[in-house]
Amino acid sequence: xxxxxxxxxxxxxxxxxxxDERAVAMYETMMLARKFxxxxxxxxxxxxxxxHISGITQEPSQVAMGxxxxxxxxxxxxxxxxxxLVLSVGMTVKELMLALYGKGEDPNSAGRQMSAxxxxxxxxxATGSSPVTTQVPHAVGFALASKIRGESSVAIVSFGEGSSNxxxxxxxxxxxxxxxxxxxxxxxxxGYAISVPLSKQTAGRISDRALGYGFPGIRVDGHDPLEVYxxxxxAHERALAGEGPTLVExxxxxxxxxxxxxxxxxxxxxxxxxxxxxxxxxxAFRAYLEQLGLWSEDRxxxxxxxxxxxLDEATAYAEQAPYQSAEDAFRYVYAExxxxxx
Numbered sequence: 001x002x003x004x005x006x007x008x009x010x011x012x013x014x015x016x017x018x019x020d021e022r023a024v025a026m027y028e029t030m031m032l033a034r035k036f037x038x039x040x041x042x043x044x045x046x047x048x049x050x051x052h053i054s055g056i057t058q059e060p061s062q063v064a065m066g067x068x069x070x071x072x073x074x075x076x077x078x079x080x081x082x083x084x085l086v087l088s089v090g091m092t093v094k095e096l097m098l099a100l101y102g103k104g105e106d107p108n109s110a111g112r113q114m115s116a117x118x119x120x121x122x123x124x125x126a127t128g129s130s131p132v133t134t135q136v137p138h139a140v141g142f143a144l145a146s147k148i149r150g151e152s153s154v155a156i157v158s159f160g161e162g163s164s165n166x167x168x169x170x171x172x173x174x175x176x177x178x179x180x181x182x183x184x185x186x187x188x189x190x191g192y193a194i195s196v197p198l199s200k201q202t203a204g205r206i207s208d209r210a211l212g213y214g215f216p217g218i219r220v221d222g223h224d225p226l227e228v229y230x231x232x233x234x235a236h237e238r239a240l241a242g243e244g245p246t247l248v249e250x251x252x253x254x255x256x257x258x259x260x261x262x263x264x265x266x267x268x269x270x271x272x273x274x275x276x277x278x279x280x281x282x283x284a285f286r287a288y289l290e291q292l293g294l295w296s297e298d299r300x301x302x303x304x305x306x307x308x309x310x311l312d313e314a315t316a317y318a319e320q321a322p323y324q325s326a327e328d329a330f331r332y333v334y335a336e337x338x339x340x341x342x
Contacts, residue, residue, distance in 0.1 A: 016226060016229060016230050016233070022067065024295065025067075026063050026067055026229075027282075029067075030063045030285065031303060033087050034056065035308075035311060036087075036093055036097075037055060037083055039315065040100055041256075041260065049100050049101055051260060051261065053259040053260070054256035055084065056256050057254075057276070057281070057282070058188060058222065059282065060225040060281040060282055061188070061220075061250045061252060062081075062083070062088070063085070064226070064228035064229040065085065065232040065248075066085045066089050068232035068235075069232070070153070070236070074154045075124045075146075076123070076126065076156055077125075077126045077128065077135040077136075077156065078118050078128065078135075078157075079132075079188070080114075080116040080128065081116065081254075082116075082158055082188075085158065086120075086123075091118070091125070092314075095107050096115075096314075097311075097314040098111070099116070100115040101318040103322065103323055104321065105321055107119075107121075108120060110328070111323055113130075117129065132160070135159065136168045136169050139155040139157030139183050140172045140175055140181060142183075143176060144179060146181075146182055147181055147182060154183065155183045155184070157172075158188055159187060159188070161187055161190070162192075162194070162196065163187075164187050164202070165202065170209075172185070173247065177215050183245045184235045185210075186248050187206050187247065187248070188222070190254035195262075195264075195267040206219075206247075206249045210245075215245045215247065216246050218231055218246065218247070218248050219248075219249045219251060220249070220250055220251065222281070223279050223284070235248060253279070
């Protein structure tokens with residue numbers, strides 16, 4: 001590659017409207033999500049928490065789409081691997097750790113729901129549930145409300161490729177397409193619906209399904225966070241301009257088992273996993289920043305120390321925090337009047 005071509009390639013984030021500071025912040029958020037995820041696995045294996053579900057290597061694309069959204073106005077309906085997304089729109093490691101431990105201060109569900117089932121009123125993250133894909137028609141409802149009210153907001157909803165075969169997905173897409181609603185559908189295609197490989201799930205591209213509902217479908221390489229950012233920024237602009245939904249299929253790979261309860265070696269090989277782990281976009285994005293002089297080994301060491309301190313403090317706090325009291329068992333279930341359940 002010529003020197004000119006190299007400079008053009010290195011300046012990609014500037015061409016996309018991302019400042020140097022924002023590009024660095026993206027990397028720091030990716031690394032924070034990665035380290036939280038790794039800590040969650042360690043805590044589960046140590047018997048400190050009951051369950052953890054991982055999104056390792058999916059964080060770069062999750063953070064990229066989060067940075068393309070308006071965290072002050074948009075509505076977020078993530079799926080259960082989206083640590084990178086929720087951290088990029090304002091959730092804290094302390095809040096995620098409280099959810100992991102199932103403690104009463106957990107803003108997602110006061111410790112009632114499984115970990116990684118996000119929901120935070122402060123950040124307009126709508127409560128998710130364990131049955132997959134139910135968040136898709138919910139997102140369409142948020143988008144419809146936004147259109148009726150004349151608000152300048154977009155709903156973004158994510159799900160795995162297995163979810164795209166559920167009726168909720170098709171019904172949500174159909175309604176959103178007819179009504180030209182400001183919603184972005186995100187299929188994080190990581191290759192496996194628990195133990196079922198993509199080849200046994202569908203015979204075609206998931207992104208092509210958007211054509212039947214009258215809006216664009218785009219497939220993007222999840223190992224290229226800057227391209228992911230570009231695609232989502234354009235989808236966001238389309239939605240705000242009244243041009244309707246977009247379906248984005250992010251091509252990625254799940255290098256961890258489905259959850260800490262899964263033995264993935266029963267349905268795939270270590271060689272396959274290792275080959276995909278080698279494509280990890282996180283070190284590649286770090287190298288990109290280093291080439292520009294925006295990152296260095298000293299900054300990396302400082303970041304690692306800062307994240308370690310944040311994780312240690314969040315873990316210690318969550319471990320000591322109380323569970324929800326029995327007196328609050330009916331809160332958020334029935335209507336309340338002056339603090340009394342009716």
